[in-house]
Amino acid sequence: MKKIILLLFSLLVIFSSFGCGESKELSLYEIDAILNGNKLSCEMDFTYVNDSKKAVNELYFCLYPNAFRKDAKIKPVSVEKELKAYPNGESFGEITINGVKHGEKDLKFFIVGDDENILKVELDRVVSYNESHKISISYDLTIPNCLHRFGYGDNTLNLSNFYPVLCEEYNGKIYFSNYYAFGDPFYTSVADYKVSLTVPSTYIVASSMSPCETEWMGNKTRYSYSRENVRDVAFILSEKFNILKERVNSTDIYYYYFSDIAPESSLKTIVNSFKFYSDKFIKYPYPQYVVCEADFIHGGMEYPCLAIVDKSVKVEEKDYVLAHETAHQWWYGLVGANQSEEGFIDEGLAEFSTLLYLENASGESREKEIETVKQRYREIRKFTVHLQSGKNAIMQRNLGSFSSEAEYVSIAYYRSQIAFNDLSKFLGEKKTYKFLKGLSTNYKYKNITYNELRSFAEKIKSGSKKLLDGYVLGETAV
Template identity: 35%
Template sequence: MKSKKYIWLVILVAAIGLLIYFAPIKNSNRTVYNMDLKYNDKDKTIIGTEAVDFINTDDVNLSEVYMHLYPNAFKDKSKVPFTKEEMGLAYPNGFKPGYIEINDVTFGKNEKATYSIDQKTGEILKILLPKKLGKGDRISFTIDFKVQIPPSCGRFGYGNNTIQVTNFYPILSVYDQNGWNNDPYYALGDPFYSDVSNYRVKLAVPKGMEVATTGVVTSKIRQGDMNVLTIDAPNVRDFAVVMSSKFKVAEGDVDGIRVKSYYFDEDSGLKALKYAQDAIRFYNSYIGKYPYKEYSVVESDFYMGGMEYPNLVFISKDLYSKDNLFNLEYVIAHETAHQWWYGVVGNNEVREAWLDEGLTEYTTIMYIERYYGKATADAVFKSIISGEFYKFSKTNKDDAMVKTLGQFKDWNDYTNIVYNKGAMVFNELRSLIGDEKFKEVLDKYYSEYKYKNATTQNLIDVVDSVTGKDTGGFFEEWLD
């Protein structure tokens, strides 16, 4: 996510049934989500059925699975994932709850499952399996649910123009070396961690509603007053849509990738398309090719700058003004870089947020260098990254980078340590090993951890492999 940092740039530049059957998707080692969703615009609800074909890829026998119910973080006003200072921006028209109701969970042919929802937060669904699941084994289960979308201009919610439908469905927690990762929806950072899966979605929306989505719309059928979209989204770690009846759409092509801009004002909307195309073009050549068919940049009621999801990013409408175009370009370049660092190469954004945000922020600086020259990139880096961090560090001595989101004090703390210091690590690494080796590091890191979740140690191992040196001391000095 690109939240408050973009402000500093002004200084520098002034209903089918219980189980839906779809054609099988390749990559049999992936968990598959088949979803049937119906959106009601009047009451801002989604009625959904989710059939999950889960595969255990870990060396442990599982007796249960856990799933995040992120919408329940928006149920209680006193517990919503916003700081006190943000509440007016998040709920400009007043607070109303958002939530998800689990109506039924079944295995196979309507075999009732035993399940429970964490009573403290309401954010974790536990499902007991009928038998232990070994490595490589699969089990299918179906969840019926209802989602209430809140009147929020955050990631999940609706404003006067757009509806952001993100982190809205039950999604499996990640099981890794630390066990099940059932972290809450923190107010700071991007509190998400998920495995790459395959998605097939049927989404019914009112006619006249334009939909920007993860994946590719493979069919669109009119059924009365509704349009039913079939969406295919393989090899992604999440699924999201942004909807509006006011969208205009422009598109172009980069290296065979369909790039789309959803917007309200044509001048800035077309510029957003160009910025997205430029970013895709550069990152394709420098890191490795974007492995999906489509990519969408969406103007939205989101108040925090920009936010990334697979194949889809949404950008605050406030950035689409004529006097804010460099900010718009910077945020689009940042969110597009997240398609590589988060989307394709994942990581635990709760416990190692610096890994994707720091690399994304520095990749954005490299975009500036590519299109505006090194002098401009150095000036931007000094103004909004190193300069801001050094001011911060004068009064903040606890700048350890590898810690959970709950350990950061506020947005200033998080931004300076995760974004700024994180980008400084990669800038220093580039200076230390040279441009050629640095490019090789990014290429190897991308190719080796494509569709996987990487760790800080994985990155260090890649650097050591490329350079033939032990760089553990370098990273330890920066990360502690």
């Protein structure tokens, strides 16, 4: 372990083994963003690679920042969390699309979706299977004073979901995600990224990408990054970050912090859980993994090669949160899913993986923890079962169908964790790891559906499908 003084220089020497090269197979996002106060001006070139096997003449993009606009129909923050999320009172953000072009030609575009959350672009030609097509989107962002994925607080500016994200196909149709006050409304395919970000030089930037180039321009600094084969990219900016680093295998692990009173201990948990998962699941393929403290309302949040941890997470809960977010590098980062419809897949697998890690680290059986989880689950169910959506315990359903965050947590986290633990008891230890390693190997860089997951489990041991269905379809009592 090596402590790093606040020197950004050290980051400059990190060159990704993924380099700055261009992929020929995946769609490519090239974003040039300039930060001025809480405004971000962006130019994005998007090279679309059609892998849908259907000819395409229009593209759809999720506009997540519009969830934060003044007249949003679906609020991104629940009433219970408003005070924490908006420490200085109401604040709004949004994305404004200035224009979409193909070369010099203007393309027609429309803001559609349930809540002005989708950009529809009419292309000027048909793009067939395996063909690519490049368009340019010019847009501006207003970042709200909100402790959220897209927002800023006193310590950090969180820049995730800051670009139009291509909508993917789900069950044969282009899927539009709505942004709710709980759950992660994301469903993306892996792509290649090249991003230039110009920010005030006082900022230290934590990123899911390796910097390729840095240019100082007095009070502004322009960082150029690239990363291939990732589901999305994000940046966390702060003037207060301290940095710890440790190398594990061929990955540099960084911990950016500003208020953690035991940062070495946090880094140890990050490193140990990372080693455990990398050993038990597929080996981590990226050269860098960054965890950083942030002004945030939801405990933690995962991105490929990056995780954030709410600075106000209690000391006694920190190890669990760090191990959970690190597990998401496999269950979300590498193996994706439609989190708006099947959020229990990545959350349940991350929760179950955390239990496995903690059991291994402490030497104490995970069954005691599972009993506590069952108690929590039953208590939440007692209070939500009278609500319309709380009547059933079906796990595979849209985020918008949950009556509250508590109900969502009880299903996507607790019930799913209990289900995977039960599956593990049925499989036995050896086959449990065969299942997890196989899943992460076979679905690396892909999205998995529940149907595929249960079929994969069935191949490991006959009867797994029935066991999982019992939980997912809401029939098995807990």
